[in-house]
Amino acid sequence: MEYVVSARIAQLQVVDPGEIRRVQLALPDCVEIGGARYPLHDTMRPGTAFLTKPWGMRTDKYRRRMYTRSNSSWNEPGLLETFINHTHRPQADTSVWWQSEVADHWEETGKTLDIRVMVDDNRGVATVYENTMVCKNLNLRLEPDGDWEERRFVCVAFGTGITPFLSYIRYMVHHHWDQRGKERGRHMTLIASVRHERQLMLHQDLLGIAQQFPQHFQYVPVLTRSWPNDWPSLKGRIMQLNALSSGEEHVDLTPLLERVPDLSQSDLRICGSVAACRQLIQGLREQHICPRTVRTESW
Ligand SMILES: Cc1cc2nc3c(=O)[nH]c(=O)nc-3n(C[C@H](O)[C@H](O)[C@H](O)COP(=O)(O)OP(=O)(O)OC[C@H]3O[C@@H](n4cnc5c(N)ncnc54)[C@H](O)[C@@H]3O)c2cc1C
Structure with a gap:
């Protein structure tokens, strides 16, 4: 049996017109199921996705879709935030x-909009459904507390693939970095690749966090198609696809490696389109780079 609650659209902010929006859905405090009322507990882990039923413009009906949450239940319980892009695929709905x-x-x-929830009769509460409860190589659920703190993450985001990492950062800032601000270790480098400046999501916030916690967080925004004359960060793609005379394709990771030379000592996390994630993995394989761990999620 699948249970849902109704969530209000609290915000639909345009990031890049017709291309990317920031969406916030506000959950109610309680859910009524079979005549019983259950308090709704929001305990979603950073890096997981919720399930909702938006409208399909092409099919003219409600569809089930997952979105990775970009904020954290720790500091914004009951408010599901995500960033959604127009895929421009023929099947886009x-x-x-x-x-x-x-x-x-x-x-x-x-x-x-309906949001899927789970009912825990033993505890007498409902919780927001998460797409995965287990850390695997093909999802980006954050490792348990006590584990992630020992890692040095390099997170590569293509477009709205930044959503899981925004959730990580917001959780880490409020959960640990703030309390143990002077310690070294617990490091994250975020490489956020988009076409042009307007598409950068929470750019000012991320610059601020990098300034506040330089010992923990490095932010590398990348613009691939166009950039202002005085753009201080990376320009062009972080990997180049070269066609060999044999007809095969070779992925050159030089731009990425110049920025993150110690990739093989890192815990690499990748999120974005299937094609971009595959290319990056192919480049690592071709150049015999083996990060400590690699986890990837693509949509
Ligand atoms: C875990 C997870 C997290 C996600 N997080 C985000 C996020 O944070 N932001 C974001 O923008 N998107 C995210 N997505 C993608 C999102 O759920 C939608 O798939 C995306 O927005 C495109 O939706 P769409 O309805 O336009 O098209 P699609 O989902 O591509 O569907 C269009 C149509 O094509 C059909 N279809 C799709 N794939 C196939 C296939 N392989 N074979 C046959 N038919 C197919 C569908 O049934 C549908 O009728 C996430 C997806 C997953 C699984």
Whole structure:
């Protein structure tokens, strides 16, 4: 049996018009199931996704879709935030709707979206459904507390693939970095690759966090298509695809390695389109680079 609660669209902020939006869904405090009321506990782990049913513009019906949460239940319980892009694929359905005026109208008129929840009868509570409860190589659920603190993460995000890492950072800032700010270790480098400056998500916040916690966090925004004359960070793709005379393709990781030379000592995390994640993995293989651990999630 699948249970859902109705969530209000609390925010639909345009990041890049027609391309990327920041979405916030506000959950109710309680859920009523079979005549019983259960308090709704938001305990989602950073790096996991929730399930909702947005409208499909192409199919003209509700569809089930997952979105990785970009904030953290630790400091913003009950508010599910994510960033959603238009895929521009021929089959694009809900991703078109999110960018549309129809979605704006839903927000203005207080129309709700279903969010999947789980009921725990033993504890008498409902919790937000998470796409995975176990850390595996093909998901980005953050390792348990006591484990992740020992790692040096290099997180590579393509486009809205930044969502799990935004959740990590917000959790780490409030959960540990703040309390043990002077210690070294517990490090994350975030490489956020987008086409142009406007597409950078939470850019100012990330610059601020990098300034506040330089011993823990390095932020490398990358613009691949166009950039201002005085752009101080990386320009162009972090990996180059070269066609060999044999017809095969070789992935050159030089731009990435210049920025992160110690990749083989890192815990590498990758998120974004299937093609981009595959290319990066192929480049690592070709150049015999073996990070301590690699975990990837692609949509
Ligand atoms: C764990 C997880 C987390 C995600 N997090 C985010 C996020 O944070 N931000 C974000 O923008 N997106 C995220 N996504 C992707 C998101 O769920 C949608 O898939 C995406 O927004 C595109 O939606 P769409 O409805 O436009 O098209 P699609 O989901 O591509 O679907 C379009 C149509 O194609 C069909 N279809 C899709 N794939 C196949 C296939 N392989 N074979 C046959 N038919 C197919 C579908 O049934 C549908 O009818 C995530 C996906 C997963 C699984």
